[in-house]
Amino acid sequence: MANIETPPGFEDLLPEELNARNYLFETWRKIAMRYGFVEYETPVIEFTELYRKKSGDEIVSELFSFTDRGKRDLALRPEVTPSLARLASKNQRNYPKPLKWFEIGSCFRAESPQRGRRREFIQFNNDIVGESSPAADAELIAMLIDVMREFGFTCEDVKIRLSDRKAWDIFLADRELPVDDLPKFLSALDKLEKDPESTERKLDELGIAIEDVRAFIANPSAAAELFNPITDSLAERGLADFVQVDLSIVRGLAYYTGAVFELFSLKSKHRAIAGGGRYDQLLALMSNGKVDLPAVGYAMGNVVILDLIRETAEPLARLEEYLTAKTPADVFVVVADEGERAAALSVVQKLRDADMSTDFPLTSAKFDKQFKSAEKLGAKLAVIIGSEFPEISVKNLKTREETNTTFDYLVESVRSLMEASDTKNLIA
């Protein structure tokens, strides 16, 4: 019988990969909290209706969906925004506005498995609800920039391309074209870079020349009033270099109502690293008009950002520093004399009670083999328990320095040797 494997499109994370993922989570949380965002969580399973209501019937074929024994149509969430809209409109009354809320969680898409496309992925979702001013857009974009700065990216690595759907309202109005054509127009525009010929044909049908569109993108001054409040705010924060106005950014989703933006790498051809925008009508839609609050949000997935970190020098160095520090154990207790195992256990407990990550051989092992185990676990110090207990010898596994201490002074000795070891790492 064949082994049972991980289902295609899903993945296992071995400890070293899990640490890299936790690095993303910790950085995301750190910056969100620095910006005064608070974390919430919604279930990974929702009524299918939630997605149908937001995105129409077509979305359903892209969902993992099933019927529970109560005949409810349920689905694994493909994104977090509909849940956020549900949760925020139900509970907003109890919180001062604006809400600055974030969630980190798994999302799922039911597409056929293929190389490099995961059916389970993680999204970092950030939303400001209840503030219609572009100041909220700027605050959110600044937070996205600081996430990237914290990973070690500079404005030479990544850029946010900022657009606004209202700019194209102005474009159509200036040309006395019907504003109702906007959705068709935006869907044509969405392919401008990838497929200019088909874009040209579709624009033609709307009575618009592609050169006219290109000229408007090249000189978006007619829409300056839309962008200036955002770019000015970012400039006042010293973050202007991370943003450029680019009206060719459209974003696929129909629910955006104003500013939209995407974060791109300047050096590699990844898909967008993050994307978002203003969606001032979604809460009203999801609450049947009961709660009419403006909102702006963005999401970043775990896959593209981790690939990009791994191929960029400074971000990679920061990730590696984090991973190196995440050794399974900092201290390894060597049982040099099996007759002192009881003493060794009390030593292990003492170190752990002092919050030191500590490991030891569960059963009798040769002296040399124990040092090899310590090394494999990345331990910095070996604490050697032998017949001279309560005298204890502590060895720095990098410098090979050895110090003698006693059971009573153990924690202090280990702590100061650990700090010395960290300092030496910095000097080396």
Next chain:
Amino acid sequence: MANIETPPGFEDLLPEELNARNYLFETWRKIAMRYGFVEYETPVIEFTELYRKKSGDEIVSELFSFTDRGKRDLALRPEVTPSLARLASKNQRNYPKPLKWFEIGSCFRAESPQRGRRREFIQFNNDIVGESSPAADAELIAMLIDVMREFGFTCEDVKIRLSDRKAWDIFLADRELPVDDLPKFLSALDKLEKDPESTERKLDELGIAIEDVRAFIANPSAAAELFNPITDSLAERGLADFVQVDLSIVRGLAYYTGAVFELFSLKSKHRAIAGGGRYDQLLALMSNGKVDLPAVGYAMGNVVILDLIRETAEPLARLEEYLTAKTPADVFVVVADEGERAAALSVVQKLRDADMSTDFPLTSAKFDKQFKSAEKLGAKLAVIIGSEFPEISVKNLKTREETNTTFDYLVESVRSLMEASDTKNLIA
């Protein structure tokens, strides 16, 4: 049209509830890492076959299962152990033994929704793979005890009841009863406390007197050699008071092969807080005999432990201390003069760059209202930006003390006032 709700049996976590959940996660991770455990992750979706293989066909009716477009039978995981067995047997070759691995993740059960039973819950899973000695059982149980100690529980609050299925092998053998009866016998024993009459009847059928069973439980010295290595190791760590041998503990799952244990509250009638045991044959089963490694593990759910924390004095105090510290923002920048908004933005950025959790009014607001916002967000300090900028006034929102500083010295001033504020909290 009705609002779309959270599906029954699933739950939303508002920020204050999410913080409590993160407190569990942080404590679990902290203690696991202190014990040299490393974290891994498996997907929440697996082949249904994985659970059928471990637990038989009956399990399937308890799963959320569905067929993907590749006609694969998939299921949301009801527990993590089968995934761990799959992952560990596939990858164990690359790691020194024993593996000390943990995972924190959602599990699902498809039962009909009912009060207090969640269809999505979180499990903290810990396993030691590749060590058959009872020293591994003791290490794992010590880790469970230290999780509880870290939450603030003492041996007056909780107790681990330790049993071993092999003790009942001895019991049957001593009475010259067929060892093949063990599964039937254990299933009868499982109901000893809840339904002694049915237990007596079932034991009768096996030719066993219930008094004989009770006497064996009351005096388990015949099985002392099974428990002594574990309880001795715990005693040497100073943790003996948290454990008592109790042969009436059986654990429902069929795959346990030796020691089994459950953690209970001494003061309230919750279900077991955590449970686990030795399962030396599961890796061989899951890998079709290719990898034959012994293993011992336990799992703790998020629901019972959080309820118990909330109803126990010291653990509740520790949780509340954690939650109080998790304010949305530590510093609130007050824009006293709207003409200095650009300056205020540079101040906000400076504080955030120094990793201080900082918020501010996105749009113009009255002076008093800004202080009310600061209070609602739990800010400790207000940084007031007015026409005298770059001179800045910093106010401690608890003591009402005010200090003057300048833009250049802001970070140092805020930091020292923040520390003073923390100290005063401790004194008060």
